[in-house]
Amino acid sequence: MFHILVVDDDKNTRRLMRAVLEAENYAVTTAENGEDALKAMEREHIDLVVLDVMMPKMDGYEFTKTLRSVQNELPILMVSAKQLPSDKKKGFLAGTDDFMTKPVDEEEMLLRIKALLRRARIASEHRIIIGDVTLDYDSFTVTKKGETQELPQKEFLLLYKLLSYPGKIFTRIQLMDEIWGAESDTGWETVTVHIGRLRKRFEGWPEFEIQSVRGLGYKAVKKV
Numbered sequence: 203m204f205h206i207l208v209v210d211d212d213k214n215t216r217r218l219m220r221a222v223l224e225a226e227n228y229a230v231t232t233a234e235n236g237e238d239a240l241k242a243m244e245r246e247h248i249d250l251v252v253l254d255v256m257m258p259k260m261d262g263y264e265f266t267k268t269l270r271s272v273q274n275e276l277p278i279l280m281v282s283a284k285q286l287p288s289d290k291k292k293g294f295l296a297g298t299d300d301f302m303t304k305p306v307d308e309e310e311m312l313l314r315i316k317a318l319l320r321r322a323r324i325a326s327e328h329r330i331i332i333g334d335v336t337l338d339y340d341s342f343t344v345t346k347k348g349e350t351q352e353l354p355q356k357e358f359l360l361l362y363k364l365l366s367y368p369g370k371i372f373t374r375i376q377l378m379d380e381i382w383g384a385e386s387d388t389g390w391e392t393v394t395v396h397i398g399r400l401r402k403r404f405e406g407w408p409e410f411e412i413q414s415v416r417g418l419g420y421k422a423v424k425k426v
Contacts, residue, residue: 203340204319204328205229205247209239209265210254210281219252222308228315236260240268244383247359248276250318252311255282255293263296270297272379277318281306330365333409333426337362344404351403356381360396364412364422373419393420 206228208219216232223230231246233239235257242248255262262280269276280298282289290301299321300314328339336345342358344351353361359381364372372380374390382388397420401412411423 203227203229204249205231206315207231207233207239207242207248207251209233209236209251209257209262211235211257212254215254222312223252223315226312234258236262236265236268239265240385244385250277250279250315250322252279252281252315253298255280255284255289262298263292266293266296266298273373273376274380275322277322279311279314279318281311330362332365332424335407335409337365346407346409353403357396357400357403360393361400361412361422364420365410365424368410368422368424371415371418371421376419 206223208216208223208230209232210216210219211234216234220230220232231242231248233242237260239251239253240260253262253265260268262282266278266280269278278298279300279302280293281302281304282293283304285303293301299318302311302314330337330339334346337343337358338345339358339362342353342355344353344358344361360377363377363380374393377393378386378388378390382392397412397414404410409424409426411425413421413423415421
């Protein structure tokens with residue numbers, strides 16, 4: 203089940219968005235502003251953000267810039283009563299993936315959300331298949347020829363992230379911010395520890411490999 207974070211300072215809007223999204227079988231978390239949204243992302247894995255622009259404490263532009271500054275590529279659908287081309291341009295320059303003006307057409311919003319999730323390479327079935335290996339995001343399991351391993355959450359999310367972008371190099375800081383959260387007190391060294399565990403767990407598997415890139419970080423390589 204995909205998990206969507208709705209960020210809007212209007213209680214009625216949050217309530218409506220939740221109802222619309224839950225009717226489509228999305229899990230929904232809500233927040234009143236950007237600061238609360240960042241805290242919510244520390245507690246829960248989020249697949250996509252539906253984001254209002256004008257909010258107290260931290261508005262939509264600042265929230266988006268904050269995520270993008272740490273290379274967090276979480277899909278963002280910005281929703282605003284502002285309709286000028288300059289407002290949309292500001293949103294895209296901040297790093298949003300899509301922009302809708304209020305009042306929102308609910309059916310169009312749902313279609314845009316589905317498109318964003320596809321473009322984010324998060325398959326609708328929440329699975330990555332590499333040869334005989336299947337990673338199932340909903341159960342945090344890795345299955346090969348009928349044998350299933352259930353991984354600890356952080357290990358699975360780390361492996362899933364790397365294999366979602368095979369060949370792409372991620373720094374330890376990027377992975378730390380993405381998996382553990384930008385505000386986590388845990389040091390980046392924990393990424394190294396988890397990479398070591400993954401390598402030991404899947405040692406000898408011919409389907410994929412996690413490689414170190416000296417001075418940069420890590421990448422996953424598909425071999426089938």
